[in-house]
Amino acid sequence: MARKMIVGSTFYFVIGVVMGMAMSMTENYTLSPVHAHINLLGWVSLALGGLMYHQFPDAARSRLGKWHFWLHMLGIPLMMAGLACMLLTGSTVFVALVSVGGVCVVVGTILFSINAVRHVL
Template sequence: MDRKFLVAALLYAVAGMCYGIYMAASKDHSLHPAHAHILLLGFVTSFIYGVIHKLWLGVTAGKLATVQFALHNVGTVVMGVALTLLLAQKLPEETLGPILGLSSVLVLISAVLMLVMCLKSAKSST
């Protein structure tokens, strides 16, 4: 799972950097919150999760790790797209608000699952 998170993190880094270059070239920084979410949730958080899996969890996390990976990435991608659409005023907040709320909950559940896996790993190693 560590490699999957690392690859995902690097994909988010490339996407976030392209986003930043686009904003700089267009001189329109109105989408910077979406850019920041892609980099922080996508690149930074995925990288940290990958390190946790590599150094502490390994293969012991099992199916829970797969669920956590899926929830984190679905939530992050949906949030990035929905924030972009909202900030670019392509769809109204009434439409995107619930989508952003759901994506936020998916990312939160993913973080809670990481906590659970870390706590289980700590118990099994003592």
């Protein structure tokens, strides 16, 4: 689980950095919220979770750890795609996508916290 999360986080790191560079080059910062969320939820949160799972293998092997990983990996793309579409089109049609993705990330984060309480020292 630790490896999956750390490797997954690097994917989001690349996306976030490329987005930041593209926004700077075009001087169009419409997608700044998407850029920030990809970096924080994708790169930072997944990397830190992976480091915790590396340090505490029982947490990584637990069902909570697996659920946390998959909810996070499903939720981020859904939420970011919906948010990007909303920002670019101004349409609220994509609120459901943002909401479903957001709920996945929040539930995954809660499971991560419970997992930490149970398995970290």
